[in-house]
Amino acid sequence: MRVLLSTYGTRGDVEPLVALAVRLQELGVEVRMCAPPDEEFARRLAGVGVRPFPVGPPVRDMMRGTTLPSAAELARYRTELVDAQFDVLPAAVEGCDALVVAGLAQIAARSVAEAAGMRYVYASYAAVNLPSPHHAPPPRPGWPEPESGDNLTRWEVDAHHVNAQFAEVLNGHRATLGLPPVDNVRDHVYSDQPWLAADPVLGSWPETPGLDVVQTGAWVLPDERPLPAELLAFLDAGAPPVYVGFGSLRPAPDIARRAVEELRAQGQRVLVSRGWADLDLADDRDDCFTVGEVSHQRLFGRVAAVVHHGGAGTTLTAARAGVPQVVVPLQVADNPYWASRVAALEIGAALDGPTLTDDTLSVAVKTALAPETRARAAELGARIHTDGAAVAARRLVEALG
Structure with missing residues (x-):
């Protein structure tokens, strides 16, 4: 059994998937991962025996200034990242049984999984990233914040921003793959049953009609390195x-x-x-x-x-x-x-x-x-869970089995 994991971001985006990779390996699964090309991520994946597939520009280079890149620069980065994902993911996913991704930046992933006929799982590290009337969308760098409105209205505006950024480039690639267009890019990426890799004591999911969220607990590994x-x-x-x-x-x-x-x-x-x-x-x-x-x-x-x-x-x-x-x-x-x-x-x-x-x-x-x-x-x-990655790994293996 083979699984491809994919994310793009800083260490906080990569480490949870490393934890999932280790727990999957313990169950006999071969794991690959798409991640930014930064050297520290390559070393981290090599250290746990995961084959890396670098995607996109180095993240650390984008974070060098005291402020985030401009809205125009972020828009260009995001579009280029989608193109890079469609270049890399089809080869990375070859021979795999499932594709598990984390983060909204994984715009291409579900389409690649769909074209390959394999299981797709979207994971979020915080409840606030998933649409619910119980909270507003998180701030997204480079996109204007809604001026007012209830939470559902703000989520509608959020979906509009995601479409404005990604719909054209995504549907262009989907047409090349022989797939129909999508009209709501954000919800397409999230799927109808996203996983929430967050501790239920610290950040539980508020029940929301129309979204069947599976809360596994946070994905972490023991870090037993001695202090200097x-x-x-x-x-x-x-x-x-x-x-x-x-x-x-x-x-x-x-x-x-x-x-x-x-x-x-x-x-x-x-x-x-x-x-x-x-x-x-x-x-x-x-x-x-x-x-x-x-x-x-x-x-x-x-x-x-x-x-x-x-x-x-x-x-x-x-x-x-x-x-x-x-x-x-x-x-x-x-x-x-x-x-x-x-x-x-x-x-x-x-x-x-x-x-x-x-x-x-x-x-x-x-x-x-x-x-x-x-x-x-x-x-x-004392009430925080520590087995979220193991719970998620078992669930995925059982679903594939």
């Missing part, structure tokens, strides 16, 4: 520090600096993650330390709180560790959604957006560090 000796020495030298990191995203230049200043003003030690933004805010004082890529699963259990951008992976890992969070959402994709979940569950605090004021940050930090917040975070952490 220098980091262990810093952790052992005093009280648990507060972690500050923004993952693959590049925050506004002053966000991390102001967060460190506020934490220091409250008497906290600080641990700064460089991330793709290559942050380095440590100075000659011994209360701040900068760290590169390390196991968050090992680290977060030893920090007082986690200040981050609201990525699905970081939110989940902090929640599993039972540590309070301060989310500074960067207003892209599911960041605002995970910020709202942290606030609603009272396991931390969330800012309204990436613009900070001294008062809002101060209050957020104090809320997260309060004993009652830590108690709630610890209680919720």
Whole structure:
């Protein structure tokens, strides 16, 4: 049995599919994956024995600036990515029994699966990405936000934007494959039974007529890498520090600096993650330390709180560790959604957006560090599921069998 997995995005998009790949391999499935051509993704796939099929431009190159590419640049990238997918996926999927994709960027995938006559599964990492009257669509970079309207109206506008971007190029390729055109590109990609690879304790799916969502739980693997000796020495030298990191995203230049200043003003030690933004805010004082890529699963259990951008992976890992969070959402994709979940569950605090004021940050930090917040975070952490990738792998193998 062979399965092709496909996604395009940062590490937060790739890692869940790596987890699914490993669990599928344990069931005897041969796994291939389409992913961005960045070297770190190629190394990651090689490390778990998955054959890579690079698609599209390197993601890290697109994330080098402090702001996202312009709307015109994003439109061009998206169209070129669809063309690249139709170039690569037919060969990558040859001999496979199923194609599992994650993310709306996988515009070509269902058509390729349809032409090959194989099973297609779409997966989302957050409930907010799927249409429901219970929430509005997530912000999509380069597309204007609806000015008003109820959630269903906003989802209709969202579908219009997706069609405007992709309908012509998608249906052109479908015609070449001898397939009929689609009139709703977004819902075509999502399918009638998408999978939700998110923890039900942290972000459950609100029942919605017309969409049969299968919530498997989040797709994660144990990360047992030991922490570096220098980091262990810093952790052992005093009280648990507060972690500050923004993952693959590049925050506004002053966000991390102001967060460190506020934490220091409250008497906290600080641990700064460089991330793709290559942050380095440590100075000659011994209360701040900068760290590169390390196991968050090992680290977060030893920090007082986690200040981050609201990525699905970081939110989940902090929640599993039972540590309070301060989310500074960067207003892209599911960041605002995970910020709202942290606030609603009272396991931390969330800012309204990436613009900070001294008062809002101060209050957020104090809320997260309060004993009652830590108690709630610890209680919720004990209820987080850890078997989502295994659940999804078994479900797929049973369906194919």
